[in-house]
Amino acid sequence: MKVLVPVKRVIDYNVKVRVKADGTGVDLANVKMSMNPFDEIAVEEAIRLKEAGKADEIVAVSIGVKQAQETLRTALAMGADRAILVVAAEDVHQDIEPLAVAKILAKVVEEEQPGLVLCGKQAIDNDMNATGQMLSALLGWSQATFASEVDIDGDKAVVTREVDGGLQTIKVNTPTIISVDLRLNEPRYASLPNIMKAKKKPLDEKTAADYGVDTSPRLEIVKTSEPSERAAGIMVGSVDELVEKLKEAGAV
Amino acid sequence: MAVLLLAEVTNGELALDATAKAVTAAKALGDVTVLAAGASAAAAGEAAAKIDGVAKVLVAEDASLGHRMAEPTAALIVSLAGDYSHIVAPATTDAKNILPRVAALLDVMVLSDVTGVVDGDTFERPIYAGNAIQTVKSSDAKKVITFRTASFDAAGEGGAASVETAGAAENPGLSEWVEDKVAESDRPELTSAGVVVSGGRGVGSEEDFKIIEALADKLGAAVGASRAAVDSGYAPNDWQVGQTGKVVAPELYIAAGISGAIQHLAGMKDSKIIVAINKDEEAPIFQVADYGLVADLFEAVPALTEKLG
Numbered sequence: 001m002k003v004l005v006p007v008k009r010v011i012d013y014n015v016k017v018r019v020k021a022d023g024t025g026v027d028l029a030n031v032k033m034s035m036n037p038f039d040e041i042a043v044e045e046a047i048r049l050k051e052a053g054k055a056d057e058i059v060a061v062s063i064g065v066k067q068a069q070e071t072l073r074t075a076l077a078m079g080a081d082r083a084i085l086v087v088a089a090e091d092v093h094q095d096i097e098p099l100a101v102a103k104i105l106a107k108v109v110e111e112e113q114p115g116l117v118l119c120g121k122q123a124i125d126n127d128m129n130a131t132g133q134m135l136s137a138l139l140g141w142s143q144a145t146f147a148s149e150v151d152i153d154g155d156k157a158v159v160t161r162e163v164d165g166g167l168q169t170i171k172v173n174t175p176t177i178i179s180v181d182l183r184l185n186e187p188r189y190a191s192l193p194n195i196m197k198a199k200k201k202p203l204d205e206k207t208a209a210d211y212g213v214d215t216s217p218r219l220e221i222v223k224t225s226e227p228s229e230r231a232a233g234i235m236v237g238s239v240d241e242l243v244e245k246l247k248e249a250g251a252v
Numbered sequence: 253m254a255v256l257l258l259a260e261v262t263n264g265e266l267a268l269d270a271t272a273k274a275v276t277a278a279k280a281l282g283d284v285t286v287l288a289a290g291a292s293a294a295a296a297g298e299a300a301a302k303i304d305g306v307a308k309v310l311v312a313e314d315a316s317l318g319h320r321m322a323e324p325t326a327a328l329i330v331s332l333a334g335d336y337s338h339i340v341a342p343a344t345t346d347a348k349n350i351l352p353r354v355a356a357l358l359d360v361m362v363l364s365d366v367t368g369v370v371d372g373d374t375f376e377r378p379i380y381a382g383n384a385i386q387t388v389k390s391s392d393a394k395k396v397i398t399f400r401t402a403s404f405d406a407a408g409e410g411g412a413a414s415v416e417t418a419g420a421a422e423n424p425g426l427s428e429w430v431e432d433k434v435a436e437s438d439r440p441e442l443t444s445a446g447v448v449v450s451g452g453r454g455v456g457s458e459e460d461f462k463i464i465e466a467l468a469d470k471l472g473a474a475v476g477a478s479r480a481a482v483d484s485g486y487a488p489n490d491w492q493v494g495q496t497g498k499v500v501a502p503e504l505y506i507a508a509g510i511s512g513a514i515q516h517l518a519g520m521k522d523s524k525i526i527v528a529i530n531k532d533e534e535a536p537i538f539q540v541a542d543y544g545l546v547a548d549l550f551e552a553v554p555a556l557t558e559k560l561g
Contacts, residue, residue, distance in 0.1 A: 016514065017380045026384050098352070099361045124495065126379055128364045130352035133322065137356035142426035143322050145349045148489070158430065163345040164443075164498070165262070166490055169430040170321065176426075182479070182496055183489060218361040219388040222374065227385055230521070233542040239555040242527065242545050249542075251504045251525045252471065252560055 001115035001152075003046040003055045005080065006105055007039040007062050009071040010125040023223040026125075028092045035071045038120025040078075040187040041180045045150060046118050047079035048185065054152050055116070057081050061108055063101050065089045069203065076198035077190030083201070084108060088208035088215045095126055100208075100215040102134035107211035109139060114175065116157070121146050121179040132179035142172035146181040253282035253372055256332060258341035258350070259300050261288055261320070266296035269444035270342040272303050272406035277399040279407070280369045281338045283307040287418070289325055291318030301413040309413050314420030319429040320346050326353040327421035333358060333394065337372070343398035343499075351396055360392035365499075367403040381495045381518035401443060402501035402522060435488045442474040442491065447504045448523070450476035450493055451486065452516075454509020454530065454549055458486045463550070464508060467557045476500065476520075478510045494519035508549045512537025529553065 011017060012032040020027050035043075049055040060075035062068040063086040072083035086104055088096050109117065122129035136143035144150075144159035148167065151158040152174070160169045162181045190198070208215045236242045246252045255278045260267035266288065278284045284305060288297035289312040297311035310332070316324040329350070333339060339354060341347035343365045355362035367385070368376035374389045375397065442448065449471065451464035461481070468475045477487035479494060493500055495518040505523035510516060512528070512535055520526070521540050528541035529552050538544040545552060 011380070013515070017383045019384045026380060097361055099356060099359075102356060122496075124381060127377075127381065127495070128352075128362070129348050130355070130362050130364060133349065133352035134356035134362075136322075137326065137353040140424070143349075143353065144427075145322070146345060161345075162489055164490065166432060166434040166488070168319070168432050170319075170427055171430050172427040173425075183483070218392050219363070219390050222387040222389050224379075225385050225387070227378070227382060227521075230526075230540055230542075233526070233538070233540075233544060235538070235544045235546065237545075239545070239547070239552050239559060242543055243556065243559045245543050246504070246525075246527070249525060 001055050002057045002059065002112060003049060004109060004112055004114040004117045005039070005042050005046050005058060005060050005075065006117070006119045006131070007043065007060055007071050007075050008036040008123045009033050009062060009064055009068040010036045010123055013037055013124055019224055019226045023225055025093050025221065025224045035074050036120050036123045038122060038180060041182065041184050042118040042120050043075050043078050043080060044185045044187040045180060049152060050079070059084065059112055059114065061086065061105065063088050063096055063104055065092050067092070072203055073198050074190060076201045077195040078188060081201065083203040085203060085205045086208060086211070087205065096215050097217050097219065098128050098130040098134055099218060100213060101131050102138055103213045104208060104211050105135050106138040107213065116152065116175060117177045119177065119179050121181050132177050136177040142176045144170060144172050144176060145179045147178050148181050148183045150178060150184065253337040254335060255282045255284045255338040255340055256329070256336040257284055257286045258329065258347060259286050259288045259296060260342050260344050260346060261290045261293055261296040264290060264292035264295060266299040268299060269406055269441070270344055270401050271300060273401040273404045274340060274342040274399045275303050275305050275407040276404045277366070277369060278338070278340050279305045281372055285310060287312065287329070287332065289317045289328055290320060291315050297415050301415050302409050302411050304408045304411045306411045306413040309415045310418040311415060312418040312420050316420055316423035320350065321427050321429060322349045322353050323426045324421065324423040325350050326357060327424060329354045330357045331421040332418065336394070338395045338397060340397045340399060342401045347398045351398055355396035358394055358396065360394050360396055361390065363388065363390065363395060363397040365400045366397050367400045381514050382521065383514070400499060402499050435490050439468060440472065440474045442476060443498050443500055445474035445500070446502050447471045447473035448476045448500050448502045449473045449506045449508070450478065450510060451481050451508050452478035452510030453480035453484065455481060455486055461486045463553045467506070467553055470557050470560055478516050507537055508553050510537055511535045512540065
């Protein structure tokens, strides 16, 4: 079985983002970018499936600017076999919407015919949590979102999902889309020799136009603003003082 | 304009708080029809009809809608979508699972975790773990939206909407429910609690988490946790507050032994009053705290429990 893993290049999760003063967006110039943390977990799971003999090829795909190539090299260094880069944006500030990404991925799926698509549950930049579900809808496949445990068994996958209130286990027909949650696994680090080897692995470059997908946004960004600042707080010296302050504020 | 709102229904019961908060957000958009779907949903439909501002309730009961699997539930919503300009739901895991599927089937974008309604086409939503607020204008014919419930007040009771039944759509038969492992909790539900007491890595063990729970019980509060506490096995994952867990905005949020990483703050920085107890005075949590106490939580939390109530 072939596994397709979509990965996204996003601002590194440790970076405190800055909103541009003119309200046009978040400043991404000269900011450290990395693979979306959920996508690392998806890549790791694909590799584990391969190591368990349940997958024979892992194809990583990324959509966006040319620099997303680095993100794909990281996936290759972790253990993906080959990569596809779909260039769809000129500028790093142009985020392709999940609907367009899902449409491009649907075409890639048509071409590659994977038995499974493993994706992250959400990207930490747009926080949409939608691409996997949208891809599943476009393909008419089953979906298993927010996975914390995955067991592929022939034409079925048994997936435990993190839901409000606890865990839910479902069984879905394959081919399927699984979106992964934080607790599915601990992603491995790419070793230096593997980073070197990854440079020789195949990476195909395509464009959105190659797939005939219109990537123009459905949601026009009117403005981007800073969240409202909290008023500065005070430090208290003791538990007694804390209780007193909370009582004054009517909080307890 | 008319709005179809997917009610939050779990095992035949309406999650009133989440649904009523979504009704508040949806009322601004037009007449609200609530859809109660499930293997049993009649009682939930009756309860939803009493929410102030609900014009009509549709009850769809079918075995295929049990546990609200994404494929049949999305098919049901799409079959009803023709009459509505907006299809909305509270941003729960159920809705986050189903609504993007609905949107793609209708060839429209989804607006996730909306925190503000500007007009029928224009909405505000947080991005980058809540570090920026984006105002977006949708050009789609239908808007598919999940509302962040922590940003809206719950609509009151006193409505008297009519209740009609709706037929389930054909089940695509792609998935089946196997089992639920529900975390037991007598405490208030985390996302709707007025007070939340959270513990982090500083708590140190599952055993010691009991001091957090004792303070919560004294305050009638829900218990939350940071990712570090969940990953270390001190607390179950459905207690996690943050970008990838739950987003809460209680009257009072007490963070003990939590450093205050960006991802945690994303889930609690809209709380009315934030109290931080941490022995590291440099911890970023103090930057958002209204009241900060630099102290060992093993002394401060039990002392606080004793002095309150």
